[in-house]
Amino acid sequence: NAGVTQTPKFQVLKTGQSMTLQCAQDMNHNSMYWYRQDPGMGLRLIYYSASEGTTDKGEVPNGYNVSRLNKREFSLRLESAAPSQTSVYFCASSDTGSSGANVLTFGAGSRLTVL
Amino acid sequence: AQTVTQSQPEMSVQEAETVTLSCTYDTSENNYYLFWYKQPPSRQMILVIRQEAYKQQNATENRFSVNFQKAAKSFSLKISDSQLGDTAMYFCAFMKLYTGTASKLTFGTGTRLQVTL
Numbered sequence: 001n002a003g004v005t006q007t008p009k010f011q012v013l014k015t016g017q018s019m020t021l022q023c024a025q026d027m028n029h030n031s032m033y034w035y036r037q038d039p040g041m042g043l044r045l046i047y048y049s050a051s052e053g054t055t056d057k058g059e060v061p062n063g064y065n066v067s068r069l070n071k072r073e074f075s076l077r078l079e080s081a082a083p084s085q086t087s088v089y090f091c092a093s094s095d096t097g098s099s100g101a102n103v104l105t106f107g108a109g110s111r112l113t114v115l
Numbered sequence: 116a117q118t119v120t121q122s123q124p125e126m127s128v129q130e131a132e133t134v135t136l137s138c139t140y141d142t143s144e145n146n147y148y149l150f151w152y153k154q155p156p157s158r159q160m161i162l163v164i165r166q167e168a169y170k171q172q173n174a175t176e177n178r179f180s181v182n183f184q185k186a187a188k189s190f191s192l193k194i195s196d197s198q199l200g201d202t203a204m205y206f207c208a209f210m211k212l213y214t215g216t217a218s219k220l221t222f223g224t225g226t227r228l229q230v231t232l
Contacts, residue, residue: 102218
């Protein structure tokens with residue numbers, strides 16, 4: 001059971017280049033999320049998708065776009081990378097039931113460096 | 116908006132000893148969940164423990180327990196019999212209770228715990 005799989009694990013970009021981070025989950029979860037982690041700031045929500053076909057902005061969406069390709073996959077795109085987007089990116093997913101805590105399962109993270 | 120504050124950037128504990136990590140939060144919600152996540156050097160985010168706000172009983176998971184004080188908006192994590200494998204960054208996180216839609220986590224800035232021999 002792979003859980004949440006992110007690719008690539010590491011990437012170096014030059015300022016202005018574009019790239020897409022891929023995320024796939026095999027737990028049949030409805031909701032998916034993208035977070036970024038910066039030193040001293042914890043994890044901050046970039047975008048999320050409550051269900052297939054919907055996406056919404058989180059706390060720090062500027063400079064990013066997302067696509068919920070299907071129930072399994074949720075990609076994050078940087079159209080014109082900037083040094084401020086140097087960070088570790090985490091994808092997560094959760095089930096949305098009518099009761100109980102919706103525990104997030106995280107991927108292993110992707111370290112992105114923008115020069 | 117919710118905020119989560121972890122006022123201890125770094126802590127150290129000797130193996131087999133007990134350590135408590137602090138977390139406070141601010142919210143106007145009445146129904147919510149609180150979590151502690153562990154992030155070892157591998158970078159993987161691992162759920163340690165969770166607490167439902169409507170439950171007065173403090174959650175426990177083996178050597179990990181919480182002290183949840185709802186009125187004070189405090190949620191501390193106690194690690195008993197500390198082990199070298201507990202060395203990690205620990206994040207406190209808040210989640211509003213939704214039904215039928217995404218449940219977003221708000222994280223604190225983390226406490227780096229070092230377990231020493």
